[in-house]
Amino acid sequence: MKQVHRHVIRMGKSRFPVLILGETGTGKEVVARAIHNVESRGPFVVVDCASLVAPLMESELFGYAKGAFTGAHNQKLGLLDAANGGTAFFDEIGDLPLDMQMKLLRVLQEKEFRAVGSLSQRASNFRVIAATNRDLAADVEAKRFRQDLYYRLNVMRLRLGPLRERKQDISALVLHFLERYGNGHKLSDEVVDALEGYDWPGNVRELEHTIQRMVAMNSGPFLSKGDLPSTVINHSLERQFEAHANGTESPGRTVGLPSTSHGQNILPLAEVEKRAILAALEYTRGDRTLAAAMLDIGRTTLYRKLKEYGL
Numbered sequence: 001m002k003q004v005h006r007h008v009i010r011m012g013k014s015r016f017p018v019l020i021l022g023e024t025g026t027g028k029e030v031v032a033r034a035i036h037n038v039e040s041r042g043p044f045v046v047v048d049c050a051s052l053v054a055p056l057m058e059s060e061l062f063g064y065a066k067g068a069f070t071g072a073h074n075q076k077l078g079l080l081d082a083a084n085g086g087t088a089f090f091d092e093i094g095d096l097p098l099d100m101q102m103k104l105l106r107v108l109q110e111k112e113f114r115a116v117g118s119l120s121q122r123a124s125n126f127r128v129i130a131a132t133n134r135d136l137a138a139d140v141e142a143k144r145f146r147q148d149l150y151y152r153l154n155v156m157r158l159r160l161g162p163l164r165e166r167k168q169d170i171s172a173l174v175l176h177f178l179e180r181y182g183n184g185h186k187l188s189d190e191v192v193d194a195l196e197g198y199d200w201p202g203n204v205r206e207l208e209h210t211i212q213r214m215v216a217m218n219s220g221p222f223l224s225k226g227d228l229p230s231t232v233i234n235h236s237l238e239r240q241f242e243a244h245a246n247g248t249e250s251p252g253r254t255v256g257l258p259s260t261s262h263g264q265n266i267l268p269l270a271e272v273e274k275r276a277i278l279a280a281l282e283y284t285r286g287d288r289t290l291a292a293a294m295l296d297i298g299r300t301t302l303y304r305k306l307k308e309y310g311l
């Protein structure tokens with residue numbers, strides 16, 4: 001992260017386009033905002049290329065003129081107008097359809113565009129930051145992404161490594177999230193070891209959610225290995241078994257017995273159920289219908305259990 005930070009400062013001081021690459025949850029948007037904030041000139045506008053639906057995309061980006069289509073009673077400014085003087089962040093740029101890629105390229109070249117249904121050109125001056133979790137170079141090769149647009153975006157490039165390749169960042173991130181979400185919660189070294197050992201396919205976002213959930217389910221202050229989600233625990237056990245099998249385990253580590261079978265980690269079944277319900281509600285931000293679906297129980301059953309446990 002320190003290395004990334006240095007690049008962020010350098011890139012923030014220039015106005016050239018930046019292309020940010022990285023798996024999901026590695027912090028591409030965090031970094032894009034950080035680059036913008038170095039000089040923080042004007043607005044930071046997110047253009048989510050993955051969620052823009054094709055027929056609406058043009059009017060979302062460029063706006064439309066009064067009377068451009070049925071229902072266009074007034075003119076509307078697009079996202080690119082909104083970004084004037086600031087930064088336009090093209091998120092998931094790799095998902096932009098080819099015809100829109102061409103239109104975007106023209107805008108980037110000319111800094112001018114026409115609103116839908118309008119004859120006159122409008123100017124907007126914005127800095128371009130784009131991000132994607134796809135292998136854009138491969139997409140160019142496969143003709144799914146325009147090479148000319150790729151060259152235009154790829155002036156400065158920042159690649160955010162997956163968390164499993166920068167495990168040194170984990171303990172700092174954990175501290176940061178504990179400070180943000182915790183209530184004086186503390187983790188034992190054993191827990192941090194397990195967190196560092198896990199591969200985090202969802203990267204920083206998954207780590208953040210894990211800490212949030214652990215903190216929400218336990219009033220603390222000490223969180224132990226038993227508070228870790230089973231995905232992390234199982235992974236850590238697998239590694240211990242592997243190390244044992246290869247004879248590479250570190251001395252002094254208990255190997256063989258799953259830590260969940262240490263008596264202290266066995267919970268009354270009702271407690272397990274209660275925690276599962278809390279975790280589901282936490283994850284769905286209180287959406288009970290969704291939580292019930294995740295728990296694979298009916299909504300009424302969930303209501304009954306909430307009452308039963310006084311939740």
Ligand SMILES: Nc1ncnc2c1ncn2[C@@H]1O[C@H](COP(=O)(O)OP(=O)(O)OP(=O)(O)O)[C@@H](O)[C@H]1O
Binds near residue numbers: 022024026133208
């Ligand atoms: N270096 C970091 N410090 C603190 N929080 C971070 C950091 N990197 C990522 N996060 C957090 O992780 C989560 C995911 O980050 P972000 O949305 O930037 O990822 P992303 O790469 O854009 O993911 P996606 O490809 O899924 O859109 C966010 O909640 C963000 O706050």
Ligand SMILES: [Mg+2]
Binds near residue numbers: 028029091
């Ligand atoms: Mg993102």
